[in-house]
Amino acid sequence: MLETLCRLCVLAAVAMLLVGCTKDGETLWIDDAAVEDDRDAVVFVYGENQLGDITYNDEIYSGVVAATKRHDLLLTLERLDSAENLSLGDAMDIFLWVQNLELDDSRTLIVWCNDSYEPLLREREDLLTENPKVTHLLVESRDASLPVNTMYFSLYGAAYQAAMTVNDAMGDVESVALVGDGPKDAVLGFLQGVSDGTRAINVTHFALPKGEDYILADSAYRLAYQIDNGYQMAMPMNADVAQGLLRYNREYAVSFYTLGINTDMRPYSSRIPLSMTKSLATAVEEWIGNWAEGREQDKHIVYDLESGYCGLTVSEDYKSLLSNMVEQHRSAAITKEKAYLAQ
8 A cells, every 4th residue: 555655755764753753644655765865855744634635635746746756856745634633742743853854965845735734834933944954835825924935826816707707608597605614715706706797696605514523525415405406506615515516416417506616627527617726736846846946936926817827717518608708707807806915
């Protein structure tokens, strides 16, 4: 089983420290043949059950793997529970480890997969810059006050564009269910698009239970029956919710539409007319490549609709109906998003 997960290369002493000190974390693979390897290294930190989500985390991981292969970097996966379920003490091993790395001339990049780690990084802010050989990249964060590199993908523009397109071209959609919790910008962008539209669309938010006893995909699937009996479209707010709703769509061919989120979800259901996408793999691969080659880049990067790293994808079966409207509303969506991000 070990060989299928990743090619983790790290010093033997580091491996022992990680395995010995981690409480809720787990090092997945150590390549003993690389004990004396002095290449630059990338450590990918992600949460429990996050890989395999078919969208957000898998896309980031794909970018990390592509960059390490292209630039001949070592790769380590560190599974560390997200901040809401993790105490500072549980995470101290990784902070102590990276601050005490002594790998001659080699460098280490720590990629934190989402903004749930912001509280941990803030608590140990004093350790983040002590070791000049260690660089941190926090994905999906706009917190410029932290002494780490950040990248953020705004879906405000894509969601606004989606709402305006639905308003103009999908007259059978009179009510939309926003399901679960997710990026505030996507919610606000969609609501602004609904408000700016030429007809009334009812939008209702459905919260889902949280905690160890609840699996979001299952909760979303159970909720889907209720949505299907009162709403013509659902907008999942994260990948787990999307999985549950798409499962229902596949089982009931004549059911509500679902908007794809984070990645192009066309392959998963014929009921997806539009997907609000983020080029996570491309952006992460490029960032790591620039770091590997020593090229300067902005410390805090925000990707938006205009950048081309966020967008709205039309599914093949809906192109004749929606493509023109999507393009027609792109300019207004870019303008609205820039005003939002400038606040």
